Amino acid sequence: MGEAIAAGLARYQSICPDWPAFRDAISRPQPVTLWAHPERLAPETLQRLLDDAGIASAPSPWDDILLRLAPDASPAHHWGYFAGLFQIQEESARLPVKLLDPRPGERVLDLCAAPGNKTAQMALAMENHGLVVANELQSGRLPAIRQLIRRLGLRNVLTIRGAGESLAANTGPFDRVLVDAPCSGEGTWRKYRIHQRDGGRVIDDVERNRLAQRQRRLLHHAVGLVRPGGRIVYATCTLAPEENEAVVDAVLGDWGEALTVESASQPALPSSPGVTEWQGRHFDPRLAGTCRVWPGDADVGGFYVAVLSRTGPARVGQAPGGESVGSAAWPDHPATRALQQRFAVNPRALQGLTTGPDGGRYLHYRIADQPWPSAPRVDAFGLAAIGLQVRPVKPTTGAALWLAPEMGRNVLELTRAGLDAYRQRRPIAPEHTEPRGGPVSRGFVVLTHQGYGVGVGRIGHGKMIESHYPKAWVTGSPGGRANPDAD
Template sequence: MDPLARYDSLVDDPEAFHEACERPLPSVVRVNDIKATPDRVRRAFEEVGVGYEPISWHDGLFRLADDISPGNTWSYVHGWVYGQEEVSAIPALALDPEPGERVLDCCAAPGSKTTQLAALMDDRGLLVGNDNNLGRLSALRSNAERCGVTNIAVTRQDARNFSIKPFSREPFDRVLADVPCSCEGTVRKNPDAVEDWSLGHVESIAGVQKAILNRSLEVTREGGTVVYSTCTFAPEENEAVVQHALDSHDCRLVEYDLELEHAPGITEWEGDTYDESLQRAKRIYPHHNDTGGFFCAKLEVGA
């Protein structure tokens, strides 16, 4: 049985959902505002014959022609663009950091969302890029350097017990918790995500996710923002994890704008019920926008 069939009751068109999951994922790049503008990238692509299409909901994203690899473009080498899946751009936009703030990306490597956060912050303030994988941290540092990010501090800690001691013990204004997950939503570029799927893995990784989100809320100031995101469809890793945070912490779910077509978070799954406010979370399915799958929820600390 296809593991994705367990979500047929959640989508509006199961047949279209499965067909989309079987198609290759389009290549997308994000303009790095620290070094370039969308117009400059357009001109650079056109000068060397790189085929592209603008993405309607965000003027800093371009979908590349099928024969183009993002990493082989001149603009990528010079840090003008970052190869980033379209839906992967959502969490940083939802977090909406301001220049000069203190921001933590607690599972940062290899750096697509971290470099996007830096650009949204105008490369000002403090941006902590944390990961517990040394090899992936090397990629984070390399990508940050290529993109011209200077406001970043790279740390290696377990996000489940991240220490703010090195940062004057001061809480953060905003935290991004884009957590490790079962990665079902990446099936269009990574078929192994469903071939190796097991409910046991989903349930075990959910425990890690709950701990990371808990710590993210603990290190965020009152009135601050935490964004929780995954690239999976599993409610056990999405709504159930956020529900655990609502039950354990003084926080609430808040709305955020997203022009990309999406479905609301769910409030019931296999006998479990979740707070009605979870409808403020966003579910993105592959057949709606020809993208990968994603889940993103925005929380405010101190309800």
């Protein structure tokens, strides 16, 4: 550990419950963790796929879809990553959404969304019903969220760009809001140990105060966007009380009896209570009900989480302004009918969806029962599913990953050699493919491996199958800053 980081962390010795354990943990790289896509496969099935590739994993004791890997594991190179079978996410970073507890049919806001891991966690916890609004201030970080939406097949996410502390009131009310606030990031410093170098950056009091002021504005505004009876979760990946308990204490003072503090502990995840005193300053005693995850408590990164509730009766029943969840809506569109005709898509897979917004190169499928005000302007809504400038009908890679198990014809299963050729954008030899289910004809086909969708190919006049693996994914990461329209 570098001297600057050691000195920066020493300020927490008086509040850390086990300082020697913390010092030991912070000097070691932390395990890599990932979670199985709950709509696509069970965690034990994912374990077997990873094991077949020589990647050992073990279940998390507190999160039923999370797997722990060795610190030097590289799961992003596994074919299941680009196929959207799993998402890589730090273990303690799963805690805020677990405590937010979003439910199908609700309206939920991720106020500071990039890079989108928690947005995806929300959308899938809601079983792709209801609405998740992902707001991000920096336009350069939105492509990563869009790519994540496509790779994981999310249909209930709407992305917008703007300052979270000034999001228009008419975008709500929301049932739940997550404020995963920008912070000094001290809890993430363990990530750099795997590279045998120091990481992170020790900030001074001026910068910490600037961060804390913005964090307070974000949390204060979030409370106003939540309906009575709704829930707000405030989270950071830092250890500083100035950015954690002091921020929540100030907002509790702002809102008075309109807010209550709920327990933020999670069974089987070792954690410590929030502090109620720091450097001579006393905080609301209810902050002992907030949660600190120290790297010495568990083999994870550091995190802070507070769970707040708006007082007032809880609303029950249907989503505001929309139809009940599970409506029989169907994304009726000529491109949908063409997709159904060529691939024999199971109609149940598209129930509850509609199309839009109109215009652009792609037809988007999105949840049908959630309205949105005219402002702020939508960046993207739902999943880009069908290319509108291509004939015959071509599903996007995201649609292929999602719908492949629901298709009855024009689907080809790839051998491992065929999969390697596809990922390298090389022609795929027919002997490395096998029709799955119904007949296969010339034109665009959906490709699978071990039964899971991996993308799109094209059968032309020759014998070879043309690979349409996204160009941006060949040298980049499917979850990175690639062009969201590259298929």
